[in-house]
Amino acid sequence: MSGAQGGWDAVVLAGGRGSRLGGVDKGSIRVAGRTLLDHALDAVRGAARVVVVGPEKDVPGVLWTREEPPGGGPAAGVAAGLRHVRADVVVVLAVDQPGVTSSTVERLLAVGGPAVLVDEDGREQWLAGAWRTGALVAALPDDPRGASMRSVLGPLLPAPVAALPGEARDVDTPADLER
Template identity: 55%
Template sequence: MVIELGLSGFAAVVLAGGRGSRLGGFDKASIEVDGRTLLEHALDAVVDAGEVVVVGHQVPTERPVTFVVEEPRYGGPAAGLLTGRDVLLRTFPTIAVLAVDMPRLTPGTFRRLHEAAVGHEGAVLADGAGRRQLAFVVETARLDAVRPDHEGQHGLSVRALLEPLDLVEVAPAGGEARDIDTWSDLRDVASEGPSLE
């Protein structure tokens, strides 16, 4: 089965866990860019989603979301994604996945990814060097089909998890591929200003 247009909505999983080691252990989700936290930016980017799960510590949010801590703890982004998928209350044809540290993603990003995924099993944002970003959409049934057992999730990379799937790569528009791993990254992103959708 491959993705078709006319989806009856999609779910979203925001990856907001991790240790933030390059930020001195600071919680990335609470960092502010343009007067909003990175988590608020992420939730804005998936405003079209029918259900949202945030993998990370619970904080107040403007829209209803489900919070969960990845299992195993600090097991990596693939473990976070699969933990988030497991707590979805409903089943959607596709799941949008994004890292909380990419404040230039917009609803338009995920509309483009869904459009590009038609005829494939998903689509992923890939920068000019071909590096796949933690911003993609994937067919739920195919993700379920390739997931490892619980023990196999620990330390598994998202790239390895998605390797068997037919994902089309989509070039970023503007600063969509920018992420914040260091305080220097934060200064650079803030100085560029917000993306225009």
């Protein structure tokens, strides 16, 4: 799937509360010597425009925004990010998936339609996918606060893209961080 006018854009969700990690800013957590935000930005480095939804940091080349209200959940974050997307195709990625790489993103985009990463157990990883921007905007409820990503994205019938080992792991708890 390639976007018109120079490719695709990316929305990186970095505004979660990190409550199961003691309230830390997930984007600042270090994994393999780099922050989770650095891992996510590297994964979407091919994007024409990168929008990060979360507390602003000193990172060049990134457009920052916040969901309303802050902490409104991932659907609210996607809605906030989409307001700044210009390409016909958008990759949506959560900041807490250090196993997602630019190769993962290339595989999602190669499907040619909506696509979502699927873990080893067959579960969709709704915050690792490639979408037609217009369809994603239309799928969001008028008030996206608290809406489940499954309810928003499932009806778009994305093609499953099998995750490679470790690719779909996320960092939600101290045990996840230890892995």
